[in-house]
Amino acid sequence: MLTVGEIKHKLKQANALHLEHQEASAIELLKEVLPYQSDNAHIYAAIGECYVNIREAVEGLPWLKKALALDNSLKACHIRIADAYNLMHKRVKALEYLKQCAGTFKGDPLECQWWLAKADVYKMMRFYERSEACYQEAFKRIDDKDKAWKAQLCGSYAGMLELQGRHDDATRYFELAYVTHPTYVLGSNLAMHYLTVGNWEWGWRLYEIRLQGNKVRGLGNKPCAGLEDRIEGPLYFYQEGGLGDLVQMARYIPLFKDVSPELVMVVDPRLMEVARMMKLGNVKIIDGDHTGEHEAELPMLSLPLRSDRLRPEDAPPPVKMKVKPIKRTFPNVLINWFGEKFFTHDDMRSMKLADFAPLVRQHPEINWFCVNIGERVGKEIASTKLPIMHYPGDLKTAIQRIAGCDAMVTTDTGLAHVAGTLGKPVLMVLGEYSDWRWELKGDHTAWYPSIKLYRCNGGAKMEDILTQIDEDLSKTLKDVKYEADNRRKKSNAKVRVRASGQESIPNA
Template sequence: MSEYLVEQFRQQVQTGRWSEADALYRQLKQSGSPLPPDLVNDYAIGLARHGRLQEAEFVLRQLLQEYPEYVAAYSNLGLVLRRLGRTEEALETLLRALDLDRCAAEALNNLGLLLRDLGRHQEALAYLERALQVRPNQVAIHANLAQLYRSLSRHQDAIRHFRSALTARPEQLDICLGLSLSLLALGEEREAEAWARQAIHLAPHQADAWNTLGTILSSCGRYDEALACFQQALVYQPQHVLAHLNRGMIYLIRGDWQAGWEDYEYRLQMQPQRWHSYRQPRWQGQSLVGRTILLVAEQGIGDTLQFVRYARLLANQGTRVLLECPRNLVPLLSHTEGLAGCYASGDPLPDYDFYTPLLSVPRYLDTRPETVPGQVPYIHVDATLIAHWGERLAKYDGLRVGIAWQGSPTYANDRQRSVPLSMFERLARVEGVRLISLQKGPGEEQLQHCPFPVVDLGPGRDETSGAFMDTAAIVHHLDLVVCTDSAIAHLAGALGRPVWLLLGQVCDWRWGMAGETTPWYPTMRLFRQQLRQDWDSVFRRVAGELEKLCASRCPHPQKLCVQEIRVPTSPGELLDKITILRIKRQRIRDADKLRHVETELAELEKIAADCLPISPELDRLVHELQAVNLALWEIEDALRECERRQKFDEEFVELARSVYRHNDRRAEIKKRINLLLGSRLVEEKSYRPY
């Protein structure tokens, strides 16, 4: 009788009739009838495949009680525990399987997948490669290796394993799609498209296939066809996250920002657990007057530098604005206008009323191309570093041009935006140009064998002061930045410095599809490829424009120079000048004027820091002095407006009278500062009384 029940149980497991299999399993266990371990193992695998993970765990643990050295059961139990999220137990279980049999292919494969999930990629590769040595023709191992290599941007290795898997299973959808994306990453667009269309042929109603084809077509600049693919994907799966996100980026690059921002919100569903960790509600456009909002940096450094501009806009609307960002960016972003505080991710936060992912702000402020808050600068440079790098760069004459050529190599579209350093040789040949490297990280090694002169400021840049802190101070002293699409471009733009951005014909959505200007950065000029991968013509245009710039900047070979003048002055006069320069830094928008203001301010603030003591009373007087100078600025603007309108009424007279009253108050505060600090120099005023 027991043999008959075992055979019935086997048939139910093999045919997937799980209700009958469950009943027979319970009956056989209650009767104490022996069950073949392989059959029980298959039963547990079936339970797991149907999402019955706790039951599968129970069955496998029962099996291991009877057969404590059964390797396959340990391997499958490890897989079940991994799916249950119990990673430490899964790791111990799989290592136990390999203790029993170091060549257990399933255990090696499952351990590789677990280590991949834990981010231990090199170990994962090692175990998967060992599994493949044991089972060189197993499709699943080839597929797992291929997907892991693809995630690491090792696309040549990924393609090799994808092709091996497809030899055995040419109809497997995820392998076709993975192969197409790796081919795309290497620029093999025609074959990538062919495999994506093969996937659609295999599964015409599968949203992933349509989304992948759309991704390939979009990367080729075939936006109409790509948009149709994303629309088709959403027909079959209306909440497909990537299809919404990809469609949104096409809307954005075409200038339909309202629709684009809506779809772009789907990016947040790719990391839902991250956004559940904030204790206050997410902002969705409510009034923020008198409230505090936490902006949360997301995505790349360039994105953060671009969109942190909204702190000033929100602050001007009566909002207290905080920012949470990666720790290495805190020193730089603490100098952002409008921020009341900047905090490293994971550190304790002060109270706030709402939080928002940073790139969601433009959606709720209804940002369109014509309403971009484009005033620059909105990030300021540390005064001490400006002075330090000013001294270091003083020896480099000519038109100082900062260059950067390489973005993150793991970025999906990096092949269409980065160039080799050698492309800049044409710029180095322009008479009067001095190239200065701003490259950091990948691509920096190309300087070692560069055949033309490029100033290398050394590896210590940004190491101690914080990410981009030194670079920002260097950019402050440059005449121009010329770079490909990377964080350097956003940094220069945010600082209000002149920057020429080199773009592939197919570029990121934020730069649009045509034109030499961008609403995001008024000091930026765009140089676009006219033909894909044709960088030569781009650099020819840039070299020609550099020649014109050098000619306009140096029209006469002989220039009069004056040595720096150092004049003794009182503390009150020094601080008066500093407060005026701080107001100018906030009010002036012209990039060249602003550069002069920031250079002078940095020098004077360094002198003040070196020479003046720290005192609460002095801080109070400086605050009063700045308020008076700000009032004088406003009065001057109002007087000029009356002059423009030829309106010389009582308001004009009152404004004119207020000038000398405020100047008297200004002189009084400066004298109090001088007396407080015991200055040898004390400025005096003497006018007729009124």
């Protein structure tokens, strides 16, 4: 049983944690109090807002709606519900909720938040002129004394500027947001922006602030280790992000072989098959649900900093993978046009199969295939009537098919990292949004020498990009065939030598 004083104390603690973006901890405290104040709409609203702030909109929405059912005067709930629907890609629904409380904020500090929520929705709908207008209305109404909301407004606006390619202006507003209210969320956003614009040292150093939010699954309170350290117990490396981040960052782990006698990579259970394919020497692979005692730990996106190899050019080469390829008749090209739809800006990096139709039709001699999963694949192949074989299956099989292909035409997805790691020729189309690892300029990346980049930003036309890919793909396949023919000739020559019973004599 909690006393009245304890309840008040926990509510005060939860509010302080919420202001510092420690949302998970705030939710725990609020749920402890809830049984004692089950009719308190403000507690339901606070829990829902915390969930939305950590991007768990589906979880947060019922709490917000319950709060509104208990007290329909909570105008802030309409705004948070709109934020939740925006995260769930239901933008029309989000605008409907904002419309319900439009014009009711005269002189209310919530008016700034209402304009900010509307600006965010239009930003995600890519209606930048409308979004800009809403941001300016929000800036007019912001109270400079409210540091947290001023910082959130500046950070959100910076995000829109970045999406538009206005990177200098974005830098200014990202920095203003962080200086105004230096939380780990705003610091992480600024760090990602620094990486995007090529400020690698500041980016990797500042990105350590994310650890204040304990957002790395399984990470405890053990000390981190650097290359200069020497410890006796196990050193754990914790995976962060998805498939692409795992494949990209694993290359750093062997650098730590002298730090600890036992290196252990802790991986999402869904990616265990991928991790086991990696040739990492004596590194042990375990899933995140079965960790043990260890002396030190490192989140994997900290490895460029902890190994003091901050620039892509200084990174180790991609880790080698042991894969049994599934081969098809030459020329065998994998086409991959979309990735994870819940990625924040997926609509700006994924494309439609129809966008690649001219390229596919230009090369009927190619055996095109794809390994994407979901109903979308079959529907798009059917609607375009393109000669593309579809091989849905698990991730291990998809990687085996990548290992057996001659080239890959793709957008920015995790499978492109796998192909690059395997040394496959990859022709990658970058949409309007370019992830931090691909930088802002150039057609090659130091992360994967076999990947060539084709950028759609800066007014580039898709038809011109496809023309360039067409030329490069033809040349790539000629090179692949030439190398394969050479390997076949050498292999046949060895067979003939062994069959004749003669040994080759080295040059004197």
